[in-house]
Amino acid sequence: MNPITVANNITGLYAACRDCLTFLSSPKTSDKAAALARADFDIQAQTLAAWALYWEIDSTGSEGEGGGDDTPPSPKLFHYLAEFHFRAGAMERALEAIAETLSNETQLFRRYGIAVEDRREVEHTLRRSPTWPSPNRSPLSRRGSDFSSGSASSSGTSDGAATWSTARKIARFRARMAIHAAGRWTVKDRYKMRGLMQVLQEHNDALYRACPDRAYESMAVAFAARGLRGVEDEEGLRGVAGSMGQHLSKAYCAANDSPTQAGYELLQDLAELKARARGGGGVLSPAQREGVLCLDAGDFSPHDPTALATLATNTQTGATVYIEFKSYLSAPGTKDTNLQESILRLGLLLRDSWTPIRFRTLHCSGLFKDASRGLIAFVYALPEGLSGNPPSPTENADFDLRAPESLNRHLHYPPRLPLGARFGLARTLLKALILLHSAGCLHRNIRSSSVLAFKTLDRRGSATGTPRIVVDWAGARLMDYGVAEAEPGSVVGLGVNGAGHGAGHGAGAPAAVLEHEFGPPTSLGGPVSGFPGLGPASPPLAAPSAADIARSQVEARRNAARDVYAHPAVRLRPERDYEAAFDLYALGLVLLEIGLWTPLEELVSRNEKPYMMREYLVKVQVPRLVPVVGQVYADVVRELVSLDAGGGEGMVGRVLRVFGEMGRAGE
Incomplete structure (x- = not known):
């Protein structure tokens, strides 16, 4: 027919x-x-x-x-x-x-x-x-x-x-x-x-x-995103999660081969995560604070004390962990209570057991406070990619073996990822961001240096069976969340409708933004030590003071207008409310980097006018994707880079359709 x-x-x-x-x-x-x-x-x-x-x-x-x-x-x-x-x-x-x-x-x-x-x-x-x-x-x-x-x-x-x-x-x-x-x-x-x-x-x-089998994941994401549409209060979200739990418990829905079951499970998890983000009216209870700030700073020995992103050793267990520091100081160097509350609520969300699975982050073991420098540390467990007993943490080589590799660094050095791996990485990042937004959250710092991958053992392709160490890009993580100043009662700048103010490039700004618009996370005293390919380990320096951090934050605000990953609307007015469209725009630029396998700084100039830069990307750089990764991939990037503020429900539908198309990339 x-x-x-x-x-x-x-x-x-x-x-x-x-x-x-x-x-x-x-x-x-x-x-x-x-x-x-x-x-x-x-x-x-x-x-x-x-x-x-x-x-x-x-x-x-x-x-x-x-x-x-x-x-x-x-x-x-x-x-x-x-x-x-x-x-x-x-x-x-x-x-x-x-x-x-x-x-x-x-x-x-x-x-x-x-x-x-x-x-x-x-x-x-x-x-x-x-x-x-x-x-x-x-x-x-x-x-x-x-x-x-x-x-x-x-x-x-x-x-x-x-x-x-x-x-x-x-x-x-x-x-x-x-x-x-x-x-x-x-x-x-x-x-x-x-x-x-x-x-x-x-x-x-x-x-x-x-x-087609590839459609199942897209339909599950669409089901979950639509199921949370318009549900913002904690009670309603708990009701959605409970309803899905009851539905999943019914005999006719318990079949393991049901292609619709993944969507039900995803909606249940996202409803619980969104309820957690929305719970308590934006103010953590004493019990929640104690549960989040559950670690002791004295138990961790950072590999680079000057870095805002570094590996560290847990002196109690000998385990190697990954730590990100975020400042709760305002520009004058004084404590910002609202910002500190936002950082703690971000920690509450990241500590949830489902967050690493649904949002593609590392598992957050807990937080500790460095009051002398006005910092809160997020401590993450490393993925179990390398088997065997952990070597002694006293040698730099051991840290290098466990250190993450940023996508930004990998774009500068061979070898290139194969096309299939690039398609998989792009789809993974887009899915993680859609789910993050569906749960009522914003990332605020999407860039290639926020995408990290860790090493693992691979026995494939070895005639002798001897495993080789490779970087696991299939298990890439989206890290280095931005945090902006928040009004009392708002949620970590997590609201898709602009809860929280600013673009995230000021107080509490993540490591990748504090020092450089393009490159990987940097320390206040030099490159991050222990990260292979990011330069030699710098000699031990004194830990930065609160005044040093405050000065860096002021500089970050000045640089916000030149941050090429920022949406043109943000570059022109950095103080405006942040929106989901700005995250998606930045992800579109990351997907452009992945497709062309070229860092963004080689594609555009930071001094170019924001909207002219976007027009240049859409008309000149995006068409270059077609002979490399195909028309479908190029259309997805064009759609994301063309998003503007205030998209509302129409934007949600467009993004879900874009994700559905991403499954056809490479065919």
């Missing part, structure tokens, strides 16, 4: 299914006794919506058969079905089954214990004059000219018959729902109701299985 015909049919069936689930998940169309059932219907509705978002089917839908008069079939869906035509039947059958199950009143009542009541006159009217599609308005005639890939003619007899058959089904589903929409539904038998949810789950699973 013509792929255009099939794509139109699937679009129309999706719209019918969406309308059925909207009716059953709305509190306006049900009684109070149906509250629990509505929550289950809403989960199935969001599962279906995530599928539609991946295929770029218009989320607003359309009326009529075949997807609507003004809505062409999704090009993405069309091209997929043109190549994998055998998947089309599975998609149509799954959508037809969902629509039939939810619109058939007799089946709903007898088999699943749901009754639709109080429909007044509309049922009699619609049954006398049902809405049937006109044979002269086939979906084939609408937008077929938009696709010129040599598909079969739309005038074929078999295609016309199939389209007519599907159009009649869609019209029948809509006629039924028009009757239902005039009434209210209620649950008559809760035991039977469980069977309905199991059937819907099976149909949605079948719909997902008709998609």
Whole structure:
């Protein structure tokens, strides 16, 4: 069958299914006794919506058969079905089954214990004059000219018959729902109701299985991001997490091979993380403070006492750890209580056991305070990439073996990452940032020097089986979070809607920003010691004083306007509220670096006017990606670099679609 015909049919069936689930998940169309059932219907509705978002089917839908008069079939869906035509039947059958199950009143009542009541006159009217599609308005005639890939003619007899058959089904589903929409539904038998949810789950699973394997992750991310949309208070977030936990505990959702389960688990985790970030009205309780500031500064011996990012030895256990210092001093060198609160709340978030998994950070063991210098240290456990007993921490070589390598450094020295590894790294970073934003948080310091990777043992490619030490870019981490001054009650500058003020390049600014706009984390006295490739270890220097740190912060503010990773709007007005779009813009620049395998300082000049620099990147540098990493990757970078402030919900949808496209990069 013509792929255009099939794509139109699937679009129309999706719209019918969406309308059925909207009716059953709305509190306006049900009684109070149906509250629990509505929550289950809403989960199935969001599962279906995530599928539609991946295929770029218009989320607003359309009326009529075949997807609507003004809505062409999704090009993405069309091209997929043109190549994998055998998947089309599975998609149509799954959508037809969902629509039939939810619109058939007799089946709903007898088999699943749901009754639709109080429909007044509309049922009699619609049954006398049902809405049937006109044979002269086939979906084939609408937008077929938009696709010129040599598909079969739309005038074929078999295609016309199939389209007519599907159009009649869609019209029948809509006629039924028009009757239902005039009434209210209620649950008559809760035991039977469980069977309905199991059937819907099976149909949605079948719909997902008709998609390519790479789509599962994109749909899981979309499901979780949409599930947290508009939920900001702690109680509501705890409710979302609890609802997903209950749903996951049900027998029909516990199957290990369910392609939808990953989305449910992701939403549960993100809801818990967002609730933690939002909890307590922005002020930590004494118990929370004690739980975060749980380490003693005397237990750690930094490899470089002058560095704001360094390896250190835990003198109690002998373990090597990674430490990042953040200052809570204001520019005059005085303590900023609000900033200190923001840093501690960031620590509370990073200490959560799910944060390293979902946000691609290292596991934060805890924090300690260096009051003499106005610093708070974040102590991270190193990944278990190198096996065997840890060597003596007294030799520089041992630290070099465990030290992270920044992406910025790797861009300057061979070898280049293979294309497959570059695609994987780019997708990993984009996913981590989308999840971070979905949880209501901002990074504030995206740049290639914030991406760290650690060494691991690799036995592949060795004839003797002797392992070799390699840098594990597949396990790269997004580190060095920025922290900005926050008003009382705000959250670590974590709010996507601009909670917290400033671009993060002032008080509390991370190591990568305090000294240099381009390069890897630097110390107040020289390059970070123990990081291979970042220059020789500097001789021991006195630890910087609070005054030194304050002066560095003032200099950082001056340099904010020249920070090429900062969005043009931030460079022109550094004091403005920070937004999610600014993180995504910076990530677009990092993906540009990864694609071209060239550091940003070689692509642009920091002295160029901000918006002119962006225009140059989009028109000159982004097209250079096409022959290297392909058109899909270039389109993703262009989309991210073109984002502006105030994108709102439209920006969220664009970013989720971009992530879905990223899975096709390299094909």
